[in-house]
């Protein structure tokens with residue numbers, strides 16, 4: 001009797017079949033969006049859309065977008081993610097229109113922004129939507145000027161000193177330079193954005209702050225799921241009240257620093273002081289959108305956006321220099337020209353004088369752009385002037401950084417590490433939108449200058465005294481972690497470090 005009730009009867013079977021048929025027709029209909037518009041597109045799989053290689057762990061997402069870019073020609077192509085059509089732009093002219101000329105129609109990213117689900121992420125400059133984003137960005141732009149970064153230079157020198165002492169202790173050993181750069185950047189951003197000394201170079205026990213930094217970006221299954229929802233399923237973020245990161249500890253540290261500074265009036269010329277200034281300037285004004293929550297959220301955003309990106313830059317630069325000793329020698333010669341002996345101090349001005357170092361960093365950023373793509377939401381129907389194609393309101397528009405940076409039309413022999421391609425600088429490439437490591441237009445990276453100064457100081461301090469060499473543990477070829485949305489080596493970057 002009981003078993004009988006579990007066996008579907010004829011009517012139930014018909015209803016089930018109808019439902020499956022309707023789902024099939026619906027999915028086919030949404031997956032015919034690009035075909036109906038005559039746009040070339042990547043054939044989607046049923047559930048994973050155009051991201052099968054990413055879901056199956058075969059390819060890192062940035063590289064997968066690069067593969068798609070190389071598969072098509074023409075100014076753009078379509079893809080699907082979770083049933084939603086996305087337009088991927090290939091033409092740099094159209095990239096420029098979208099990110100710069102017609103920015104007012106593409107001001108927001110499509111990432112989830114829900115302050116109720118997560119007030120830290122929801123208030124972050126990276127995630128904020130308009131008009132709030134414009135308001136907050138305008139206030140924050142002033143804290144990333146060269147003058148303000150120069151004031152923080154002594155903090156950078158202190159950290160670079162710790163870096164040198166640490167490397168000294170590991171002379172003639174194999175060191176994971178990704179981890180080394182991670183320690184350097186953790187200490188630097190902790191000093192500049194949280195006003196504390198996180199002592200990451202202390203080997204045992206690993207300090208709590210450093211441990212939190214390692215954990216916060218660790219890609220486990222739940223984190224990957226949340227990240228995916230923030231990127232591609234914003235409605236699920238609100239529905240499930242998903243938090244992207246556990247920021248309790250960072251929030252607590254920032255609040256302690258804040259209350260100490262407010263009680264004592266202590267200043268350190270760092271970003272904490274600058275953020276407090278902004279909050280106090282705009283308190284009780286019509287523009288009082290910058291409250292304590294917003295301030296903490298920005299500090300955490302800068303911390304997260306700054307430490308992994310910049311430590312990757314330092315790590316990958318050292319890796320490439322170990323694989324290309326001739327470039328390393330050339331860079332060291334330049335360093336010795338500017339710093340002939342130990343008595344020549346590193347200053348904010350002279351770290352900018354090293355032209356070849358700039359070329360090496362520019363080439364590293366071309367080869368390893370940290371983010372997988374630029375992302376903009378189309379606010380109102382928009383006609384692409386070059387082709388007459390209409391992008392419908394609400395369509396997400398993506399730009400593959402790997403695709404453009406490895407396009408032989410713009411970079412001869414793109415697989416080759418060749419700093420010489422930047423000898424004439426890269427202003428012309430920026431204005432042509434063929435060089436996009438920090439994005440483009442008003443929504444580009446706010447911390448690019450800070451990142452570049454930190455990276456330069458770290459690299460100079462290491463190369464002044466040590467060589468970095470390939471050893472039997474050095475990954476060659478380099479394998480990127482397919483589970484990470486960012487370009488990260490799968491097993492670190494092990495190099496032999498030797499005192500000069």
Ligand code: HEM
Nearest residue numbers: 126302305306309310370438439440443444445446447451
């Ligand atoms: C090598 C280091 C870095 C790289 C490669 C990098 C790359 C990027 C990219 C590609 C974007 C998106 C730009 C766009 O959509 O057009 C971005 C945005 C952003 N970055 Fe960076 N970044 C780096 C360092 C930093 C640092 C040090 C900070 C903070 C101190 C920072 C804070 C941000 C913020 C807040 C945004 C969002 C800006 C907005 O929406 O207004 N980044 N970054």
